[in-house]
Structure formats: C-alpha cells, structure tokens
Amino acid sequence: MTVVALETSSRPSSIAVRSAETTLALTLEEGRRHASDLLSTLESLLNELGESPQSIKTVIVGTGPGSYTGLRVGIATALGLSRGTGAQLQALPSFEALAMAHLEEGECGTILLDARSRQVYGAQYQRTAIGVRAIVPPMVCAANDWRTVLPALDCIVCDEASAITAKLDEAEHALLRTSTGPEAKYLLPLGITQLEAAGPLDPSEVQPLYLRPFAANVRKR
Numbered sequence: 368m369t370v371v372a373l374e375t376s377s378r379p380s381s382i383a384v385r386s387a388e389t390t391l392a393l394t395l396e397e398g399r400r401h402a403s404d405l406l407s408t409l410e411s412l413l414n415e416l417g418e419s420p421q422s423i424k425t426v427i428v429g430t431g432p433g434s435y436t437g438l439r440v441g442i443a444t445a446l447g448l449s450r451g452t453g454a455q456l457q458a459l460p461s462f463e464a465l466a467m468a469h470l471e472e473g474e475c476g477t478i479l480l481d482a483r484s485r486q487v488y489g490a491q492y493q494r495t496a497i498g499v500r501a502i503v504p505p506m507v508c509a510a511n512d513w514r515t516v517l518p519a520l521d522c523i524v525c526d527e528a529s530a531i532t533a534k535l536d537e538a539e540h541a542l543l544r545t546s547t548g549p550e551a552k553y554l555l556p557l558g559i560t561q562l563e564a565a566g567p568l569d570p571s572e573v574q575p576l577y578l579r580p581f582a583a584n585v586r587k588r
Contacts, residue, residue: 369413369422371448372555373405375441376433376461377480377548380405383555384412386422391415392552405444423452425567427558429461429549431576432480432488432505438575446570455567457558460505460576462490463498464549467557469524470494475502476544477517479525481532485510488578489517498560507578510534 372383382405383392391412395404413419428445431438442458449456462478470476472494480488487510491502508516510532523542525533530543 368424369416369418370425370427370555370559371409371423371454372427372429372551372558373441373445374429374461374464374549374551374554375405375437375444376429376431377437378434379548380437380441381551382408382412383551384409384416384418385555385559386416386418389416390552390555392550392555394550405440409448420448420452423448423454425457425559425562426452426454427457427459427554427562428573429464429551429554430458430574431461432482432507432578433461433549435575435577438577442573442575446573449570455562456570456573457562457568458573459554459557459561460490460501461549461554462488462505463492463501463557464551464553465524465546466492466494466499467553468550469544469546470499470522472496474522475520476522476524477520479513479517479523479529479533481526481529482507482579485532486579487513487529487533489513491517491520498557505576505578 370385374381379395381394426445426448475493478490482488490505492499
C-alpha cells in the first residue's frame with residue numbers, strides 16, 4: 368500500500384510517500400507550488416520506490432492555516448489524486464506537523480504563524496506517544512492579543528518573521544524553537560494514525576483552514 372502526504376500551506380511545499388517500510392520525502396524548490404510541480408515530484412518519488420500511481424491507497428493533505436493559494440493547490444491536488452486512483456482521503460491541520468516535528472513526548476507547545484494585517488494564527492498542542500493532541504485548535508487573533516488565549520507553555524514554535532510579528536519578549540525568545548514550516552514527512556504518520564482512528568474522509572469534508580476572510584493585495588501604480 369502506498370501513502371502520499373502533501374503539505375502546501377507554506378513555502379516551500381513538500382511531499383512524502385510511504386511504501387511498505389520505506390518513506391521518501393522531498394521539499395520543492397522555493398517558489399514551486401503548482402499542481403504540475405507537485406505531481407511531477409510525486410512521480411519521481413513513486414519511481415524511486417518502484418511504485419505506480421495505481422498503488423496509491425491513501426492521500427493525506429495539510430489544511431493549514433497558511434497560504435490561501437498553497438492550500439487551494441494542495442487540497443485540489445489531493446482530491447484529484449483520490450478521484451484518479453480511488454485512494455481514501457485524510458486531512459489535518461498543518462500545525463500538527465509542526466508540533467510533531469518540534470515537541471518531545473509529553474511537551475506542550477504554542478504554534479504561531481504570521482497571518483498578515485497585524486494578526487497571527489496560533490494553536491497549542493501536546494506531543495503524545497502516538498502523535499499530538501490539540502489543547503487550543505488553530506485560531507486567529509490580533510498580533511498583540513495572542514498571549515491572552517495562548518499562554519506560554521514548554522516552548523514556542525514559529526519562524527523568524529512570525530516571531531517579529533508576535534513581538535516575542537526576551538523570556539519568550541528563550542522558549543523559541545525556530546521552524547521553517549510544516550513538512551509532509553511529519554504529516555504522513557499523523558494522517559495514518561487519524562485514518563486508523565476515525566476512518567477516511569468524504570471529499571466534501573476536506574476543507575482549508577482559512578480562519579479569516581481573504582484580503583486581496585492591491586498594487587499601487
């Protein structure tokens with residue numbers, strides 16, 4: 368059975384593929400996130416594993432929060448793969464992959480991401496023996512207000528730009544574990560665990576976590 372995970376909520380996007388006991392993962396080059404890029408990368412990984420698209424039985428996708436365009440592309444690609452191969456679907460917040468990557472078992476951490484417009488996306492998780500548990504699920508708030516709903520725990524996981532937006536103080540910087548974004552190789556085992564616990568999702572249930580209305584950027588002339 369071949370399992371595919373797609374994570375496109377931030378740059379760069381990434382793909383992971385598991386066949387039997389072997390998992391291969393690849394991060395796309397910066398700026399590449401279109402469906403054609405994802406599919407050509409997936410084809411390369413399948414070839415390396417000696418598998419074909421018809422062997423794909425499960426597709427897992429990160430639902431954000433993050434880039435609106437990235438999420439649309441990733442979810443559309445996941446739905447297309449499922450439809451084309453008959454694979455079952457599972458989806459979960461991309462922040463869970465960050466928690467899986469940066470927390471030790473038993474630790475609790477705050478995840479922050481710059482949401483632009485003086486806002487941040489945030490969540491809190493605990494790393495467990497089999498995955499992660501949401502303490503505060505993904506939400507959005509004003510950049511100055513995140514401490515009231517996401518008090519500091521064992522650590523803070525975010526990238527450098529988000530740390531600036533969140534205005535981390537000296538004590539919070541001491542808790543910082545700098546991230547470059549969620550990765551498909553951490554999303555994949557979490558998705559398998561979720562699939563075993565809750566079963567596959569209907570395609571209509573795979574929805575992006577936008578959390579706030581889309582705001583178009585208007586270029587000045």
